Each structure stands twice: as structure tokens, then as C-alpha cells.
Amino acid sequence: MTLAAGLALGLSFGNAAVADSHDMARYKEMFEPIPSIAPIPADNTQTPVKIELGKMLFFEPRISASGIISCATCHNPALGFADRIPLAVGHMGQVGERKTPTVLNAALLEAQFWDGRAATLEEQALGPIEADIEMAMPLDEAVQRLKEFDVYQEMFAEVFGGDDPIKADNVAKALASFQRTLLTPNSPLDRYLAGDEQALTDKQKRGMRAFVDRGCVACHRGPALSDSQFHRIQVPGSTDLGRYLVTGEEHDRHAFRTPTLRNVAVTYPYFNNGQVATLDEAIRVMGREMLNLDLPDDEVADMVAFMHALTGDMPEFAFPALP
Amino acid sequence: MTLAAGLALGLSFGNAAVADSHDMARYKEMFEPIPSIAPIPADNTQTPVKIELGKMLFFEPRISASGIISCATCHNPALGFADRIPLAVGHMGQVGERKTPTVLNAALLEAQFWDGRAATLEEQALGPIEADIEMAMPLDEAVQRLKEFDVYQEMFAEVFGGDDPIKADNVAKALASFQRTLLTPNSPLDRYLAGDEQALTDKQKRGMRAFVDRGCVACHRGPALSDSQFHRIQVPGSTDLGRYLVTGEEHDRHAFRTPTLRNVAVTYPYFNNGQVATLDEAIRVMGREMLNLDLPDDEVADMVAFMHALTGDMPEFAFPALP
Known part of the structure; x- marks a missing residue:
């Protein structure tokens, strides 16, 4: 994301102040809570x-x-x-x-x-x-x-x-x-978006602001923190051509669909080749790959804290009894 | 089991009458209900x-x-x-x-x-x-x-x-x-043994009586319907030496521990080599292997019904969340 684009989205760069209620409205537009029910296609209604x-x-x-x-x-x-x-x-x-x-x-x-x-x-x-x-x-x-x-x-x-x-x-x-029933509502972020200022720690709020200010939110947005679009990224050790193997389009070389960041703390290791074990390293890789910069340590630590705020309630159900 | 042994156990051979309360006391000694808690060894207490x-x-x-x-x-x-x-x-x-x-x-x-x-x-x-x-x-x-x-x-x-x-x-x-927590109480047999005459169908009661009268209960007895002992049996297709591989004793050639019959209807296929798919065939194989006879069709059908009375309540628990 360019600076101009960031400004167009109304993002503030610079000092990472703790989020206030003005911020909350802004974050609400960017992230959106997990819905209580997933979108259901007309030709496959749920029973x-x-x-x-x-x-x-x-x-x-x-x-x-x-x-x-x-x-x-x-x-x-x-x-x-x-x-x-x-x-x-x-x-x-x-x-x-x-x-x-x-x-x-x-x-x-x-x-x-x-x-x-x-x-x-x-x-x-x-x-x-x-x-x-x-x-x-x-x-x-x-x-x-x-x-x-x-x-x-x-x-x-x-x-x-x-x-x-x-x-x-x-x-x-x-x-x-x-x-479609496997949604994970009620993460700290969701509780924050629902109006509970205390649902996020100060560190998590700083991480959220950094996440937005650095432009991560351009792709990781909406209820799943994914735009469902394809972006070129070649993480360490990967030679995978990604989307190119589907479309044959040059611009899709090494492009992958933005993964959801929901529950990212419990879905390690990371990236298409699973070669990065920790959130800390994954965030640094994203800084280098997408922003071409080495993110400062404190900002990385704040973003790691924010990633932990994306873990929701796991679906609970009994084992099925198979025939 | 010989006829003499059967008589020594007080078993009645012959007509398969529907069980009455006199029978219930007898069956209670042979099968025993699933305990509410499994035996716990002193050096591994439960918490x-x-x-x-x-x-x-x-x-x-x-x-x-x-x-x-x-x-x-x-x-x-x-x-x-x-x-x-x-x-x-x-x-x-x-x-x-x-x-x-x-x-x-x-x-x-x-x-x-x-x-x-x-x-x-x-x-x-x-x-x-x-x-x-x-x-x-x-x-x-x-x-x-x-x-x-x-x-x-x-x-x-x-x-x-x-x-x-x-x-x-x-x-x-x-x-x-x-x-040790994976017990399956409350099967129809357990409810019957607890005094509910109606917990078993007439067909299941006939099957239970046949099971006892034919001597199956000699090995398939107690709460697990297993004596935990080793018996020689070579089911179709099996060359497995079984217990002999552990002890090297001649009398253990092709000997296997009596499997529990609890939940046998949901733990198919059967025998050490899993080559028998149905209860019907498994019962016929047992007749031939252990009793040297072809069990009559109606008796087999009754015993199949009795086997279905051994399915208890499956343990219910949520998936663990692993680190």
C-alpha cells in the first residue's frame, strides 16, 4: 500500500496511540465481527x-x-x-x-x-x-x-x-x-468491535494500530481478515508458483489467496510452505516481503499480541457416531 | 465346554424359553454390569x-x-x-x-x-x-x-x-x-441386569439363553464379556500364531485373548485378522471353531440380536484443544 492509499483509507501513520472510541468505529469498518451465521448459498440451504x-x-x-x-x-x-x-x-x-x-x-x-x-x-x-x-x-x-x-x-x-x-x-x-458452521466468534477483537474497550490489552491495541498503519489491513480486512484476493509473495524457501498454476497468467506467478488471520495463533506454522514456526517471524517475513522493510522489534511484539486477539471460540460438538 | 461342564455351571440346555426373573439372577452372575468406575491401580490414581x-x-x-x-x-x-x-x-x-x-x-x-x-x-x-x-x-x-x-x-x-x-x-x-474413563454403561443388557425385564426384546432374551446354553459364556463372561484368558482359535484365513509369539509355549499356538463383546455390533469387522464382516458370520465361525457345529439359523439370528444388546452409551467428551 502506498502512503497516498493509506491516507485515502483515512489511516493515520506515525505515533501508535492507544485506540479510543473514534478508532473503534474506524476499525469496525475494516475488520467486521464474525457473523452469527455464515453466508448460505441459495442452492445449498442449511438444515x-x-x-x-x-x-x-x-x-x-x-x-x-x-x-x-x-x-x-x-x-x-x-x-x-x-x-x-x-x-x-x-x-x-x-x-x-x-x-x-x-x-x-x-x-x-x-x-x-x-x-x-x-x-x-x-x-x-x-x-x-x-x-x-x-x-x-x-x-x-x-x-x-x-x-x-x-x-x-x-x-x-x-x-x-x-x-x-x-x-x-x-x-x-x-x-x-x-x-459453514465452523465459525469462531467472540475473539477479543470481536468483543472489542462489539463495544468492549477492555477486550483488547493496550499492547494489542498498539498492535492493531500498527497493523492498520503499516497497511496490512489492505489485504487482511473484513470478517475473516482476508480480502479473498491473490497477491504475489515468495516466502523463504518457496518456489511454489501458486495461482499461476491455475490461471497461467504471468501476474499470478507466486500469487496466493490472502489467508485468514482468524485464529492465526493456533494455526501455525505459517505460509504456503509452512516453513515459519512463529508469529514473530511470520510478521517479520511479511514486513520484508510486502513492505520491503524490517519492522521494529516493539512493533512486531505488539502485532503478535494483536494476532492473539484473533482467536475465537472453537466450535464445540460431540464426535459423530459413524455407521 | 463339555456338556458336563455346562451342567456343572448350572446351565440348562435345550428349549429356549424367554428369560424370567429366575434367569435374571443367573445371568447377573455370568455377565455383571459395567461398573460405574473402572478398577484403578494404586500406583496410577486418577485425577x-x-x-x-x-x-x-x-x-x-x-x-x-x-x-x-x-x-x-x-x-x-x-x-x-x-x-x-x-x-x-x-x-x-x-x-x-x-x-x-x-x-x-x-x-x-x-x-x-x-x-x-x-x-x-x-x-x-x-x-x-x-x-x-x-x-x-x-x-x-x-x-x-x-x-x-x-x-x-x-x-x-x-x-x-x-x-x-x-x-x-x-x-x-x-x-x-x-x-479408564472409556466405559460404555447402560446397554440393554446392563439395564436388564439392573432389573428392567423390558430392556431386552424376546429375541434378545432367546439369543442370551442360546449364548449361555451353547457355552459361549464360558469365555465371554464378566462385565466385559471376556475372561481375559487365551484360547486357541484359527479363524478363516488366519495363520497368526498369536500368544505363541509371546510365550513360545506350544499350547499357545494360535491362541488369542478373548475379545470383549461389549459394543461388538459397532466394532466390526471381526477376529484377529478382521476378515469377517458381519455378526451373523462371526457367530457361525465361532460355532464351527469352538463348538465344532453349524449353529441353526434361528439361533444365530437370536444371538445377533443379543449382540446388539451389548452396545452401551458411548463416552461423550469435547475435542481436546492441543497446544
Whole structure:
């Protein structure tokens, strides 16, 4: 972001004063709280049974070739719906090329995967089932396997109706419905945006101001702290062409969708290659890559504190009982 | 079991009448309800924090070489704390030689693993972490990895005290403590044994009587419906030497610890090699292997119904939040 752009957004550079209520209104426009319910597409409305079915499928390892890998293996609810290892590990222990992104609040993003090759959760859901290095299960086999279970026969029929309700499209719809419930409201930032001045510490408020003043908010904005757009960035150790592999456009070389910063403190390690372990280092890398400067230590420490203010309430639910 | 032994136990062979209250007293001695709390060894008393720590470790994939396999991968809470595939799959997709046994009610058994090579849950807990085809993590590395997390430092110190609380023995103790909470009370059989005549259907009562009259109860008795003893059985397709591999004793060739029948309807497939998919077939195999006879169809159907009466309330708990 240029200085002019910063000024156009009404940002104040310079002294990092503790936020006041005037600031709060300003921050409210930039960040927005987590909504109480995610946007629901007209062609995949939510019902409790559809959500429950989606939850079951999310935990269902028998739609993987090995029989032990489910969505929840890499998007592990105990680990912030990610895996906390640098690169995803899948079928037969194969190591992928990218860090597992969290599913938390993915419903608030308008581009899925690091390279945005899916626009919606429905488009995203089936990819990892089929991918050779993830669950490695051809979709028709996954569908066949689900058909073996009376419980799935009944639930798909109830949810989707029709002659042949167990089909890949419906698997995707159910999974997407469940994933839309995985929001994390009530973070310190959300409580602050709702009017509680005390929800953020002074250090976190300084970090928030620095985050805004440095222009980080240009991309990390809105309820997910992501613009769902693609930006070129080549973090240390990465040769990944990113979005270019999807579009073939030169300007997409090494471009990645802005990741959400929601729950960033519990979804380490960082970046497309997962090679950065700490928030401190991740913020310094962003300073160098996007702003071409070494951020001062105190500012980095303040921003780390602000990042911790983005951890919300994790979704709570009982384990599904699979058939 | 011989006819004489059956008579010595006071069993009645022949007509399968519906159970009455006289029967109930008899069945109560043979099966016993699930206790409200598992037997606790004096050197590993339970505390809420120890149980919580054990739960975290049970779900902790970072003590596996791949970083994605935890105890809960094969002992999956969504699948009756087992995996519902014939043979266990572990590190790098390697397929083991035996079916994953359920952890549910394992605290009621006096021999762990199919071959009883561990007597207690404490002795059992570390094996799968180290095993090359399971989690494939040397114990000292697992311990080192846990030490990297402040949360584990604090919890192990609180639970175990001492200079160096994070050590393999304590990992085993915490895991065992958690596993002792995985009881499944309140099955139809338990409700029947508590005095509710209506808890079992007539078909289930006929199945229970057949189960007793045929002598199945000789080994499948007590609260877990297992005597924790070793019996020779070579199910179709199995060449596994079982207990012999532990003791080297001739009489242990192809001997296996009696598996619990608690929750048997949700812990398919069956036997040490997992090659039998249904209760119906499993009961027929047991008839042929142990009684040398083909059980009549109606008796098999009744026993299947009785097996369904052994499914209790699954433990309910929230996902742990790992550090």
C-alpha cells in the first residue's frame, strides 16, 4: 500500500496511540465481527440433518483409499482444524507441497485453497478426497462405499431426496454445510468491535494500530481478515508458483489467496510452505516481503499480541457416531 | 465346554424359553454390569487433570513420525474407538497383521493386545507409539517433542511433579488414566441386569439363553464379556500364531485373548485378522471353531440380536484443544 492509499483509507501513520472510541468505529469498518451465521448459498440451504450428515462425512475415513484418512485428519479439530505441521501429509505418508489451511471461518472466504482454484466450499470439498497425495479415493468409489451403509442411504434420502441421493455433488453440499458452521466468534477483537474497550490489552491495541498503519489491513480486512484476493509473495524457501498454476497468467506467478488471520495463533506454522514456526517471524517475513522493510522489534511484539486477539471460540460438538 | 461342564455351571440346555426373573439372577452372575468406575491401580490414581492430559496425548499426532497419526486415528471415537477396517493401517500406509481392538472397556480386561503381551493399560500404551508400522516414533523423540510445548510442561509438572515429569512412564500413565474413563454403561443388557425385564426384546432374551446354553459364556463372561484368558482359535484365513509369539509355549499356538463383546455390533469387522464382516458370520465361525457345529439359523439370528444388546452409551467428551 502506498502512503497516498493509506491516507485515502483515512489511516493515520506515525505515533501508535492507544485506540479510543473514534478508532473503534474506524476499525469496525475494516475488520467486521464474525457473523452469527455464515453466508448460505441459495442452492445449498442449511438444515440440521444436512449439517449432521456433513459432519459425519467430514470424519469418515472410509472414503479414503487407506481407510484411515478423513477430512478431520489434516483439518483436525484438536489442532484448530489444521494439522500444525509444515506440509500436509496424506495417503501412504506422502508429503504435499503446501501447508494445510484451516477450515475455521473458510465459509467467510470467497476463494478456497491457497491458489483459489475453488470459489466455494462446495467446489472445494471433493478435491482432497480424490487427490492422490491426500485421501486418494476416486469419487465413484467413495460414493459406492457410502452406499453400503443404510444410515447414509437414509440420511442422503432425507436431505436430498430424488432417485439416487448419494452422489458426489451431494457429498460436497453436505460437507460444505457442515463447514459453514465452523465459525469462531467472540475473539477479543470481536468483543472489542462489539463495544468492549477492555477486550483488547493496550499492547494489542498498539498492535492493531500498527497493523492498520503499516497497511496490512489492505489485504487482511473484513470478517475473516482476508480480502479473498491473490497477491504475489515468495516466502523463504518457496518456489511454489501458486495461482499461476491455475490461471497461467504471468501476474499470478507466486500469487496466493490472502489467508485468514482468524485464529492465526493456533494455526501455525505459517505460509504456503509452512516453513515459519512463529508469529514473530511470520510478521517479520511479511514486513520484508510486502513492505520491503524490517519492522521494529516493539512493533512486531505488539502485532503478535494483536494476532492473539484473533482467536475465537472453537466450535464445540460431540464426535459423530459413524455407521 | 463339555456338556458336563455346562451342567456343572448350572446351565440348562435345550428349549429356549424367554428369560424370567429366575434367569435374571443367573445371568447377573455370568455377565455383571459395567461398573460405574473402572478398577484403578494404586500406583496410577486418577485425577481430572491426569485424565485430561491423557486425552490430549490420545489425540496428539505430533508424537508420530508422520505428524498425523495419533492413538485416535485407529482407535477412532467416531468408530467405536476402533477403525472398522480389517487390518490396522499405520505409518506410511503400512498394513498391520491384526485388527485394531477397541479401547472401549479395555480397562475391564486383564490382558491387553490380541496376544496379551501387556497386562495393563500402562504397559500397553507406549507400544503403538514406537511400533514401526503404527506411529513409528522412538519414545525419546516423542518425549522430546512433548517437551517443546509449555502446556505439556505445565500439565505433566502438575500431575506428576518431580524434576523431569515428561517421561515415557508418565505418558503411559496419563494415557491409561484417560482410557479408564472409556466405559460404555447402560446397554440393554446392563439395564436388564439392573432389573428392567423390558430392556431386552424376546429375541434378545432367546439369543442370551442360546449364548449361555451353547457355552459361549464360558469365555465371554464378566462385565466385559471376556475372561481375559487365551484360547486357541484359527479363524478363516488366519495363520497368526498369536500368544505363541509371546510365550513360545506350544499350547499357545494360535491362541488369542478373548475379545470383549461389549459394543461388538459397532466394532466390526471381526477376529484377529478382521476378515469377517458381519455378526451373523462371526457367530457361525465361532460355532464351527469352538463348538465344532453349524449353529441353526434361528439361533444365530437370536444371538445377533443379543449382540446388539451389548452396545452401551458411548463416552461423550469435547475435542481436546492441543497446544
